[in-house]
Amino acid sequence: MNNAPASPSFRPLYEQIKVLITQSLIAGEWRPGEAIPSEMELAARFKVSQGTVRKAVDELAAENILVRRQGKGTYVATHNEEHTKLRFLRLTAADGKKELLENQLLECNRGKATAEMARQLGLKTGASIIEVKRLLSFSGKPVILDHIIIPAAPFKGLNGSKIQDNNGSMYSMYETQYGIRMVRAEERLKAIAADEASAQLLGVAVGTPLLRIERVSCTYGDKPMEWRLGLCVTEEHHYRNELE
Amino acid sequence: MNNAPASPSFRPLYEQIKVLITQSLIAGEWRPGEAIPSEMELAARFKVSQGTVRKAVDELAAENILVRRQGKGTYVATHNEEHTKLRFLRLTAADGKKELLENQLLECNRGKATAEMARQLGLKTGASIIEVKRLLSFSGKPVILDHIIIPAAPFKGLNGSKIQDNNGSMYSMYETQYGIRMVRAEERLKAIAADEASAQLLGVAVGTPLLRIERVSCTYGDKPMEWRLGLCVTEEHHYRNELE
DNA sequence: GAGTGGTCTAGACCACCAA
DNA sequence: TGGTGGTCTAGACCACTCA
Missing domain, CATH: 1.10.10.10 (Winged helix-like DNA-binding domain superfamily/Winged helix DNA-binding domain)
Incomplete structure (x- = not known):
């Protein structure tokens, strides 16, 4: 008209x-x-x-x-369906086989945002945040050590059991529990050497090369809602990427 | 109609x-x-x-x-223009500054495709190939050690000086010299430890964690035309990626 | 069969570029 | 001023899903 x-x-x-x-x-x-x-x-x-x-x-x-x-x-769109569940997980086995994914929650604490974290998430320094640490295993072998930080305000009442419920998919949980969907993410990858703490949790020797993935995920309107640092053992896995 | x-x-x-x-x-x-x-x-x-x-x-x-x-x-579309020249190069400085890129050719040899390489490039085992090794430096510091393999047939007459001409962009050279444009690429990333040879060329200690990027690039019709293995020092750089 | 997205067409007008 | 891509509309028909 x-x-x-x-x-x-x-x-x-x-x-x-x-x-x-x-x-x-x-x-x-x-x-x-x-x-x-x-x-x-x-x-x-x-x-x-x-x-x-x-x-x-x-x-x-x-x-x-x-x-x-x-x-x-x-x-x-949703991260809940089988096909789209692990859309942001680019790590696959070197031989391409499908694997069973396990999720072990290590920590889930409240805290205050540092200046750097506040900048990344578009918050004020000192704003309330939730901090999650977990270990992801593929077919019983530890592969990814995740450190996840989200603002506390939009995720009221989030706790360890809610994370456990959604078989390891944080994104799935954000959606079903809070209606918050991540539509985009930006990652920065580096190779680093495993420090003592990471090495122990991942079951590798200190100094083993790890793929370090830093990710900021955004919801509608490119609003950042999650910061995440993943340390990955890439001896039997690799990170797939397609360039166009 | x-x-x-x-x-x-x-x-x-x-x-x-x-x-x-x-x-x-x-x-x-x-x-x-x-x-x-x-x-x-x-x-x-x-x-x-x-x-x-x-x-x-x-x-x-x-x-x-x-x-x-x-x-x-x-x-x-082309890889020649300033804006699109380094479209497949995802490595950027940690501080985001623009850097001067230098290209040092190490080797350029003819050879025969191994079974594995033939499979990757859609050739027959033993087909003629061209093998290039080079070192890319950012602002004078070695950052990427590349090993590149292409089929010899479509790139008749390719030699070291042609590679040097196009200020380090192989893709630019493929286009201007042979009219072959890469439209898509698939990468697999891993973290590995630098071996003696790589460490020396990159100027780092043996065992330093490196980002290992394996890439297959395709021309029109998804025909694979280049295999490439890059070893990257990621102490002052990172690999940027956007997930959608 | 009703309703949904998917394809195709035809024609109008707008924004941009170059001569 | 003429040609190019960019937007918008209106209407026809096709393919798929489900009751």
């Missing part, structure tokens, strides 16, 4: 629709795993043509924020 | 157009950096509407195979 691109703010209509849909996701109007309204309904709601909604949804689907299912509808 | 999806092979028209465009790229009809025909011309050539061509080109642009420039035309 709106024939010309809106003159005041010159951004394409479909980008404005994208923003509106994202805002509804932030507001929790549709939770992870739920269906959003059909293209026709959205078109009516935003007073644009179906094609414009389609382009907005196409891009959100390309960003793994929505999932289209032909004949059924468009859904809010 | 074609109102119904073609009945014999049921694939969307725009996918067929994508294939046709890709074939022209393989055939070298348009070389890296050149403009391809306008959307209207392509639509006429393939006897479809402009919108269908647009969708095909959109996807090829999303895959970094084509580049659209509003008001000018659509171009074959």
Whole structure:
């Protein structure tokens, strides 16, 4: 119905629709795993043509924020399903075999954000945080030692048992317990030598080369919500990456 | 003009157009950096509407195979321009500063593919290959020790001086000298300890943890064309990655 | 069969670029 | 000023899912 691109703010209509849909996701109007309204309904709601909604949804689907299912509808993407559960876990066995993943919780404490951590997570220095340490094992062998920090405010009441429930997927837990979905993450990888504490937990010799993965994960609107440091034994595993 | 999806092979028209465009790229009809025909011309050539061509080109642009420039035309993507030159190089300084990159050629030999290498590159065991070893330095400090293997057939006449010419970018050289563009790559990362030879060349102590990057790069049609093993000192650098 | 997303078309107008 | 890609619309028909 709106024939010309809106003159005041010159951004394409479909980008404005994208923003509106994202805002509804932030507001929790549709939770992870739920269906959003059909293209026709959205078109009516935003007073644009179906094609414009389609382009907005196409891009959100390309960003793994929505999932289209032909004949059924468009859904809010989730880390819960088998296929997408470990989407951010790039570590696989060298021989490509599928492995059983075990999760051992080591610590779960409250604390205050350091200046550096506050900067990473967009908080104020000294803000309340939750700190988790855990050990992930593949087929019984320790492989990843994780140190995870999240702001306490959005994750009220989080404790060790909630983490244990979701068979090791923190992202799955964030979604089902708090409706918070991580849509993007940035990682920095380095090779380091295992120190005494890490070596003992991972069952390797001190000085063993480890892959150090530092990750900041963001929810809708690129808002950082989790900082994570993983130390990985890469003797029998490697980190897969695709460049395009 | 074609109102119904073609009945014999049921694939969307725009996918067929994508294939046709890709074939022209393989055939070298348009070389890296050149403009391809306008959307209207392509639509006429393939006897479809402009919108269908647009969708095909959109996807090829999303895959970094084509580049659209509003008001000018659509171009074959390249590794030559400043912005895209080091697209596959994910290593950056820890402090984010820009650095001067130097390239020191160590070896450039002909050889025969081992069974494993032949498998990786889609060749027959014993096929002729070219083997390159080089050292990349950032601001004078050695950082990456590369071992590169490519099939000899498509790269006739390649030698050390051609590698030196393109200020260290092999991909740039492949394009300008042979019209072969790498569009995709798959990497496997591990942490290993520096052996004697690597340690000496990289100027670190034996046993220093190194980031080991194994990469297979593919040209149009996902045809593998280069295998590469990089050993990286990550004391002052890290490998950046974005997960979506 | 009704409803959803998926494809294709045709035509209008806008923004950008170069001559 | 003319050509290019970019946006938006409207309508037709196809493919898939489910009741």
